[in-house]
Amino acid sequence: MQKWIGYCTTAIRWLFYILFFTVPLFFTNNTSELFELNKMWLTFWIALLIFGFWGTKMVLEKQLHIQRTRLDILLLLFLLSQIISTIFSMNSYISWWGYYSRFNGGLLSTITYIFLYYALVTNLVKKDIIRLLWVSVSSCVIVALWGLPAHFGYDPTCYLFRGTFDVSCWTADFKPTVRIFSSLGQPDWMAAYLSIFLPLTIALFIKRMLNNNGIINSLSKHIFSLVVCLLLLALFYIDLVFTNTRAGFAGFLIGNSIFWVSLLFTNVLPKKQWLQMALLCNIFFIIITFFYQSPINLINRFTLPSLIQHVSTQQPAKADIKASPTPAPTSSGDLNDGITDSSKIRLYVWQGALAAWEAHPLFGTGVETFAFAYYQYRPIAHNMTSEWDFLYNKAHNEYLNYLATTGIFGLGTYLAYVFGYCLFSLLYVYKNARDPNNRQAVILTSGLLSAFVSILVSNFFGFSVVIINEFLFLIPAFFLILTDQLYPEKSFVLFKKQSENASGVSGMQWLCICIIWIVALYYEIIFITYYNADISYALGHNYDEVNQYQKAYPLLVNATNMRPDEPVFQDELSINEAALAVLYAQNKDLTDAQSYASQAKTISDTLTTDYPTNILFWKSRVRIFVLLGSNNPQLLALSLQAIQKAHELAPTDAKILYNLGVLYGQTGNVQKGAKVLEQTIQYKPDYRDAYYALGLFYRDLATDKTGKVIDSAMEQKAVTTMHFILEHLGSNDSDVKKALKSWGEI
Numbered sequence: 001m002q003k004w005i006g007y008c009t010t011a012i013r014w015l016f017y018i019l020f021f022t023v024p025l026f027f028t029n030n031t032s033e034l035f036e037l038n039k040m041w042l043t044f045w046i047a048l049l050i051f052g053f054w055g056t057k058m059v060l061e062k063q064l065h066i067q068r069t070r071l072d073i074l075l076l077l078f079l080l081s082q083i084i085s086t087i088f089s090m091n092s093y094i095s096w097w098g099y100y101s102r103f104n105g106g107l108l109s110t111i112t113y114i115f116l117y118y119a120l121v122t123n124l125v126k127k128d129i130i131r132l133l134w135v136s137v138s139s140c141v142i143v144a145l146w147g148l149p150a151h152f153g154y155d156p157t158c159y160l161f162r163g164t165f166d167v168s169c170w171t172a173d174f175k176p177t178v179r180i181f182s183s184l185g186q187p188d189w190m191a192a193y194l195s196i197f198l199p200l201t202i203a204l205f206i207k208r209m210l211n212n213n214g215i216i217n218s219l220s221k222h223i224f225s226l227v228v229c230l231l232l233l234a235l236f237y238i239d240l241v242f243t244n245t246r247a248g249f250a251g252f253l254i255g256n257s258i259f260w261v262s263l264l265f266t267n268v269l270p271k272k273q274w275l276q277m278a279l280l281c282n283i284f285f286i287i288i289t290f291f292y293q294s295p296i297n298l299i300n301r302f303t304l305p306s307l308i309q310h311v312s313t314q315q316p317a318k319a320d321i322k323a324s325p326t327p328a329p330t331s332s333g334d335l336n337d338g339i340t341d342s343s344k345i346r347l348y349v350w351q352g353a354l355a356a357w358e359a360h361p362l363f364g365t366g367v368e369t370f371a372f373a374y375y376q377y378r379p380i381a382h383n384m385t386s387e388w389d390f391l392y393n394k395a396h397n398e399y400l401n402y403l404a405t406t407g408i409f410g411l412g413t414y415l416a417y418v419f420g421y422c423l424f425s426l427l428y429v430y431k432n433a434r435d436p437n438n439r440q441a442v443i444l445t446s447g448l449l450s451a452f453v454s455i456l457v458s459n460f461f462g463f464s465v466v467i468i469n470e471f472l473f474l475i476p477a478f479f480l481i482l483t484d485q486l487y488p489e490k491s492f493v494l495f496k497k498q499s500e501n502a503s504g505v506s507g508m509q510w511l512c513i514c515i516i517w518i519v520a521l522y523y524e525i526i527f528i529t530y531y532n533a534d535i536s537y538a539l540g541h542n543y544d545e546v547n548q549y550q551k552a553y554p555l556l557v558n559a560t561n562m563r564p565d566e567p568v569f570q571d572e573l574s575i576n577e578a579a580l581a582v583l584y585a586q587n588k589d590l591t592d593a594q595s596y597a598s599q600a601k602t603i604s605d606t607l608t609t610d611y612p613t614n615i616l617f618w619k620s621r622v623r624i625f626v627l628l629g630s631n632n633p634q635l636l637a638l639s640l641q642a643i644q645k646a647h648e649l650a651p652t653d654a655k656i657l658y659n660l661g662v663l664y665g666q667t668g669n670v671q672k673g674a675k676v677l678e679q680t681i682q683y684k685p686d687y688r689d690a691y692y693a694l695g696l697f698y699r700d701l702a703t704d705k706t707g708k709v710i711d712s713a714m715e716q717k718a719v720t721t722m723h724f725i726l727e728h729l730g731s732n733d734s735d736v737k738k739a740l741k742s743w744g745e746i
Contacts, residue, residue: 035185089366147182191248203447
């Protein structure tokens with residue numbers, strides 16, 4: 001019996017090793033999202049296996065054993081807040097699963113992280129945690145090495161995907177030569193990940209150099225460890241700099257400062273050794289920064305590239321070279337094609353998050369519903385940024401995201417959990433700093449706390465992802481185990497052991513074990529099926545993007561058959577069927593055209609009825625009926641109704657307002673369309689398409705059916721509008737010139 005219990009414990013331990021080693025590295029190019037979604041799938045799969053072995057172990061021990069901890073109340077209150085917010089959510093399906101393409105942050109993912117927390121504190125011991133930390137560092141080394149060559153134009157991911165050792169596999173939105181992201185998928189996420197391991201790596205190596213009495217005899221006796229430590233720090237820090245991310249870098253700066261200050265004031269190391277280690281590591285960081293700069297401009301003023309640039313600008317121009325003046329930068333609010341500073345965009349998103357919370361103060365709009373809530377409260381000024389038509393499914397501030405989506409109860413319990421852990425860590429360090437027997441634990445506690453704080457800082461300017469949330473929920477578990485703060489007498493035990501010397505497994509135990517594994521494998525199959533459905537959906541969606549609708553159709557049907565409850569799959573299928581209806585109508589196959597049109601309408605009707613606040617489905621409905629309206633103009637009225645609903649859900653969105661104006665014109669109400677377009681250019685004064693459509697509408701209102709001008713004032717407005725485009729938005733606009741020429745104005 002004990003042998004099988006030991007096997008279960010070993011399996012759980014190795015599954016945690018696999019979790020922390022593989023999740024940062026796992027990505028694939030055949031799913032709808034390459035990185036985050038795959039990491040979440042992997043976490044679900046491993047968690048289910050841990051559930052199976054943990055359940056088996058409890059059956060063999062004849063007790064339902066869950067280790068209680070000091071954070072239980074705070075964790076369970078936070079979980080309760082997520083459950084309540086999901087119940088009252090504007091979209092409970094998304095609140096349960098999470099926003100599609102991520103899933104991280106949904107109630108299911110939160111339950112998974114908390115389950116892993118209790119599985120870890122119940123089944124792992126101190127030596128397991130030390131190994132787990134080293135396994136995590138090993139994984140970080142691979143992540144860093146994988147991402148580093150991309151900065152120089154050689155991305156291993158492109159070689160894996162396309163067989164070319166360059167960066168050609170990425171679009172213009174992904175430029176690893178400017179900001180690396182490795183296997184994490186986004187520079188901000190990689191920076192947050194690296195900022196965890198910089199203080200933690202130092203702590204692990206200092207702990208390794210301590211002797212049995214809790215002191216370092218001499219740094220000279222640990223040259224190999226110091227060299228390896230510095231090499232790892234150099235690798236992690238250079239990668240951090242190459243992510244060019246202020247949030248992650250700020251997380252590192254604060255986390256690193258907390259680590260060294262905590263070691264200084266607790267006297268866990270002799271002052272001389274503390275000074276030697278602090279100078280060695282931080283001068284190393286300073287030297288790297290001097291040569292490679294940092295994401296923070298204030299620091300960059302004193303780096304070698306900036307000094308070289310400053311010297312070069314002071315050199316007088318040669319007499320035979322005519323210097324070209326450098327245009328002055330313009331603000332993001334001007335009519336220009338510049339990229340808006342991310343901090344300015346973030347402020348607009350934060351304003352929208354606060355407005356959403358004010359409207360739903362207690363429990364928020366629902367877990368992971370920010371993408372839909374933000375549309376309702378989006379500041380008009382967001383239209384004047386370079387990301388004005390981007391979808392924001394996060395508030396780009398973890399705390400405001402919780403506030404908007406889960407209310408004051410959700411944010412309050414979240415903060416109580418993170419501050420509770422920080423407080424317990426600080427108290428432990430303060431009380432045990434002078435105890436030689438606990439110096440290793442104090443150093444590791446300081447490293448873990450610094451890593452945890454770096455997460456909190458980077459999350460202030462961004463949001464957590466799968467691997468970051470795993471550390472957010474499990475670093476406190478590491479701390480409790482390493483500091484021997486688990487109390488078996490406070491464990492939750494539902495059934496007491498019946499016999500300490502029992503050797504056999506009873507029939508009832510076998511039945512329970514079978515039920516546990518049937519449940520685990522059943523949900524494992526569900527998740528794997530979901531994963532395979534996403535692969536079909538991703539390929540079908542890609543075919544749709546290049547107008548290969550007939551190739552996409554069977555793939556999308558396969559995805560919806562495998563996962564009929566996923567509305568994202570149904571939405572893509574409805575768009576595909578509308579496009580096929582148009583295609584078959586053009587080929588005079590009216591029977592199939594009518595069939596596909598009917599199916600598209602039915603799916604759209606169902607989605608907008610079941611998910612009335614999902615603006616994406618209303619946008620798809622507009623697209624569907626615009627497509628079908630090319631064969632049946634009467635259907636444009638349904639498209640107009642859909643865009644009106646979308647405008648209600650997103651009253652400040654300039655693109656929706658523009659489409660509303662255009663559809664008014666297409667359905668015969670040109671005057672109403674012109675008024676809507678006038679409002680559109682007030683919301684977005686640099687919107688070329690809106691000005692162009694407005695000029696055409698003015699021209700329609702100025703002329704009769706024969707093209708004769710009957711309203712000279714309106715005609716002048718049409719001409720003035722078109723000239724505004726040429727003067728301010730594009731002097732070589734061929735469509736505008738063609739229109740003016742046809743009107744006799746050129």
